[in-house]
Amino acid sequence: MDNYGVMGNPIQHSKSPAIFRLFAEQTKQQLHYASILVALDGLSSALTEFKKEGGKGVNITLPFKHRAFSLVDSVSERAQRAEAINTIQFNEDGTLFGDNTDGVGLVRDILTNHKVSIKNKRILVLGAGGAVRGVLDAIIGEQPSEVVVSNRTENKAVALAEAFADVGPIIACPLSLLENNSFDMVINGTSASLQDEMLDLPGSILKEGAFCYDMVYGKGLTPFLRWAREQGAVTCVDGLGMLVEQAAESFYLWRKIKPETGSILSEMRAILPQVEII
Numbered sequence: 339m340d341n342y343g344v345m346g347n348p349i350q351h352s353k354s355p356a357i358f359r360l361f362a363e364q365t366k367q368q369l370h371y372a373s374i375l376v377a378l379d380g381l382s383s384a385l386t387e388f389k390k391e392g393g394k395g396v397n398i399t400l401p402f403k404h405r406a407f408s409l410v411d412s413v414s415e416r417a418q419r420a421e422a423i424n425t426i427q428f429n430e431d432g433t434l435f436g437d438n439t440d441g442v443g444l445v446r447d448i449l450t451n452h453k454v455s456i457k458n459k460r461i462l463v464l465g466a467g468g469a470v471r472g473v474l475d476a477i478i479g480e481q482p483s484e485v486v487v488s489n490r491t492e493n494k495a496v497a498l499a500e501a502f503a504d505v506g507p508i509i510a511c512p513l514s515l516l517e518n519n520s521f522d523m524v525i526n527g528t529s530a531s532l533q534d535e536m537l538d539l540p541g542s543i544l545k546e547g548a549f550c551y552d553m554v555y556g557k558g559l560t561p562f563l564r565w566a567r568e569q570g571a572v573t574c575v576d577g578l579g580m581l582v583e584q585a586a587e588s589f590y591l592w593r594k595i596k597p598e599t600g601s602i603l604s605e606m607r608a609i610l611p612q613v614e615i616i
């Protein structure tokens with residue numbers, strides 16, 4: 339049986355094994371997918387070990403996405419742009435190919451599952467870590483009127499805006515200056531919700547009918563989504579759809595079969611804390 343897995347630290351919270359089991363059942367593929375806890379300085383040896391055991395591919399999660407980028411032999415264009423990878427394919431010739439499916443996962447979730455358009459919208463992206471790096475290319479590709487990136491550590495947001503400036507309209511804005519702005523869509527790509535912390539955001543940043551998205555999943559209504567609802571945001575959603583869609587893209591890379599994600603998202607929703615979608 340072909341072996342796959344997800345490498346991260348911590349990893350016990352990962353929903354990827356459940357999602358890949360559902361993909362495999364649906365598409366009648368014979369494969370095994372495991373959670374692999376990797377020591378903070380141990381990604382290189384974990385990959386070597388997995389390769390020796392005949393592993394076919396791994397997903398990479400927190401905090402290794404950037405580190406993994408430097409450990410593979412070749413990468414996709416979108417991974418090159420992000421300088422971060424979440425998917426590795428172990429090729430027959432022993433080389434490793436890296437890809438980043440986070441961006442396509444997020445955009446598919448917003449466009450297809452939530453039926454919300456990005457085109458001509460003014461979008462605020464909060465955070466400047468690996469997840470945000472991975473999604474900017476795909477968001478800008480949907481032709482928003484502008485993307486604004488804000489982060490607790492300001493210089494990281496500035497660096498990201500510079501790195502993606504040639505893709506489309508993107509600027510950085512300090513969190514403290516956001517109140518002079520308003521947005522059609524706010525995407526929280528920080529890990530504040532994981533720590534149950536709320537970002538200090540002025541309510542005035544949400545345009546009427548704004549769409550608010552927290553990349554965190556499995557935590558129910560996060561502090562960010564609760565805040566958004568209190569400000570009257572029309573739609574408040576978590577990142578479970580992104581998780582399923584980015585996994586489906588990894589599955590496609592490895593198995594050349596696209597799972598049908600709608601039913602799997604419903605099954606995952608049923609076993610996780612509900613986000614009240616308003």
Ligand code: NDP
Nearest residue numbers: 465466467468469490491527528529530535553577580581
């Ligand atoms: P990183 O550790 O690379 O980045 C974390 C980001 O969050 C940084 O911008 C950091 O700011 C910011 N941050 C952390 N804590 C706080 C806080 N208390 N207040 C304000 N800002 C804070 O993580 P990732 O980018 O890899 O992941 C970010 C989130 O996205 C995670 O919660 C992860 O679970 C989620 N995610 C979801 C996916 C999905 O499929 N749904 C896929 C990938 C990620 P600073 O730079 O100042 O430290």
